[in-house]
Amino acid sequence: MTELATERVPTRFACGDTFVPKSRYIDPEFLQLELSRLFTQVWQPACREEEIPSAGDYYEYTVGPHSIVVVRQKDRSIKAFHNTCAHRGMKLVRGAGLLPDQEFRCEFHGWRYALDGRSSFVPCRDEFASRPREQWGLRPVATGTWGGWIFINMAADPPDLLEWLDPLPTALAPFRLQDMRFRWRKRTYLPANWKTVIDAFIEGYHTAGTHPQTMRSAQGPRPSTAPAPPQEYIYAPYTPTITYKNHSRFVYTQRPEHANRDKGRQELAARPEVFANSMKYQYLEVGSLVTERDFRAAQQLATMEPDDVPPFLRYHQMCEELALAEGVDFPRMSMEQYFGGNGDWHVFPSMVILVEKSCLLGYRMLPDAQDPNRCVFEMFSLEHFAPGEVPETSWQVFERWQDHYGWGELPTQDLQNIGAIHAGMHSAGFDGLWLNTAQEMSIRNEHAIADRFLFGSGNGHSAPAS
Numbered sequence: 001m002t003e004l005a006t007e008r009v010p011t012r013f014a015c016g017d018t019f020v021p022k023s024r025y026i027d028p029e030f031l032q033l034e035l036s037r038l039f040t041q042v043w044q045p046a047c048r049e050e051e052i053p054s055a056g057d058y059y060e061y062t063v064g065p066h067s068i069v070v071v072r073q074k075d076r077s078i079k080a081f082h083n084t085c086a087h088r089g090m091k092l093v094r095g096a097g098l099l100p101d102q103e104f105r106c107e108f109h110g111w112r113y114a115l116d117g118r119s120s121f122v123p124c125r126d127e128f129a130s131r132p133r134e135q136w137g138l139r140p141v142a143t144g145t146w147g148g149w150i151f152i153n154m155a156a157d158p159p160d161l162l163e164w165l166d167p168l169p170t171a172l173a174p175f176r177l178q179d180m181r182f183r184w185r186k187r188t189y190l191p192a193n194w195k196t197v198i199d200a201f202i203e204g205y206h207t208a209g210t211h212p213q214t215m216r217s218a219q220g221p222r223p224s225t226a227p228a229p230p231q232e233y234i235y236a237p238y239t240p241t242i243t244y245k246n247h248s249r250f251v252y253t254q255r256p257e258h259a260n261r262d263k264g265r266q267e268l269a270a271r272p273e274v275f276a277n278s279m280k281y282q283y284l285e286v287g288s289l290v291t292e293r294d295f296r297a298a299q300q301l302a303t304m305e306p307d308d309v310p311p312f313l314r315y316h317q318m319c320e321e322l323a324l325a326e327g328v329d330f331p332r333m334s335m336e337q338y339f340g341g342n343g344d345w346h347v348f349p350s351m352v353i354l355v356e357k358s359c360l361l362g363y364r365m366l367p368d369a370q371d372p373n374r375c376v377f378e379m380f381s382l383e384h385f386a387p388g389e390v391p392e393t394s395w396q397v398f399e400r401w402q403d404h405y406g407w408g409e410l411p412t413q414d415l416q417n418i419g420a421i422h423a424g425m426h427s428a429g430f431d432g433l434w435l436n437t438a439q440e441m442s443i444r445n446e447h448a449i450a451d452r453f454l455f456g457s458g459n460g461h462s463a464p465a466s
Helices: 003-008 028-038 161-165 194-201 230-235 263-269 272-285 292-301 311-325 335-341 409-425 441-454
Strands: 019-021 044-048 057-063 066-072 078-082 096-098 103-105 112-114 119-121 140-146 149-153 181-190 241-243 248-250 343-347 351-355 359-367 375-383 396-398 432-434
Touching: 019 441, 028 359, 028 441, 044 057, 044 066, 057 359, 066 149, 078 149, 140 161, 181 409, 194 359, 194 375, 194 409, 194 441, 241 441, 248 441, 263 272, 272 292, 272 311, 272 409, 292 311
Parallel strands: 181 396
Antiparallel strands: 019 432, 044 149, 057 066, 057 096, 066 078, 078 140, 103 112, 112 119, 140 149, 181 375, 241 248, 248 343, 343 351, 351 359, 359 375
C-alpha cells in the first residue's frame, strides 16, 4: 500500500497488500460513497443492444438510487438520460418497453419529451419563468457499445469506453460477443453486499471447497459432491489471477510443480470419455459454457478411443464442425486467440463473464440503494444461434433465489454459500479478508480500482465530490 493511498483512504477503509477490511462490505457509509463517487463515474453495462431493437424501445437501468433510461433513436443510434422529469422529478419510465408515439410522457403533469430528450410539450408553458432551453429537456448520460452491451457513464467527462475496457475488446474480439443472444436470463435478490457476491465469482480458489465434483469427472457427468478430503486438494485446479488497470481475469490451469505428479490420474483425465464428462456436466448442471450442440459433440467424443490428439482439441473441432453444419455463423479462431480470451473476466465494477467460443455465462451484481447487506443478482447465458433459432426470452425475476430450482447444481452451491459468507462478516471474530497472493488478487485489485474513484488514491485521479 503506497504512502499516498494511506493518507487519502480513511483508516477504517484502508486495505493492506493482501488484506481488505470488512467495513468495505458492511458499513452503510461505505455503500453511500460507492453510490455517489464510484457508480456515478464508471462505465457499466445497462442492457444488451437487442433488448431495445426498435425506435422508441427503452430500458430502465437502476443502480442504487440512480435510474437511467436507455432509448433507441429513430436513426438506430442509442441515447441515455437520467430517468426523471425536469419539472418535479417524476420517473418517466419503469422497466422496459416501447414508448407510446415515440415520446416520453410524465404521468404527473403531462410534460413530454422527444426521443432525443428535448422538451416537446409543457402545459401552460407561458406560466413558467424563463430558463435556458437545455434545462427544459432531459439530462443526458454518456453511452457506448461493446460486445453487444450498451454501457452508460454518468460522469461529466468520461474516458473513452474502449480504453476503459482494455484489454477486453482486443482479447475477446475473435469470440464476437456482439453476435450472441440470450439463451436464458434470471434475476433475484441476495442477503449480501454486492461485492461479497462479486468476489465469489472472480476467483477460482474456492473450486475444490465449494465444487468438489468438478475434480471427479472420471465418475461420470454427474459426479459426487461429497466434501473433498485434504489429500484430494492436490488435484484442485490452479487459478492464477491476471490483473489489469480496470479489470481482472483468471484461468484454470495446473500448477507447474505438479506437472509430473500422479501420471495415472493425468492419463485418466486425458481419456476422451472423461473430458466429455466435464463438458456434459457444464450443460446439465450449469446450463451454460456448453450449448446443446456442444453437448452432442461431447456425447460423440465419449465414444472415441484415445489417440495422439488431446480430447480438448478434438472436442473444439467437433463443436465447430457441428455448429457450421447446422447453420451457425460460428466464430473461428486459433488456439492462441482462444486462450487469449477464454477465462473468467471481471468487467469492473459489476459484471463477470466466462467466455467460450459458442456461448458465454454472465453475472451482474448491483448494490441496494440503502442496505449494504442486500443486492441484486443477475445470471444469464448468451449463445451463437443459427438464423431463426434465437429464443424469445425475458428476465425471470425471483424475490428469493430459493423460489427457483433451475439454477443448476454448481451455481446453487455458490448461492447457498453467499448469505453465510456475508453474515459471517458481521462477526466480532472476523476483521476482514486475508487473500491468497496468487489466486485471489482479483479481489484486492477491485478495491484498488475503486479507491481511485472513492478517495483519489493512486494514478493521480481525484475523488469526485459527493
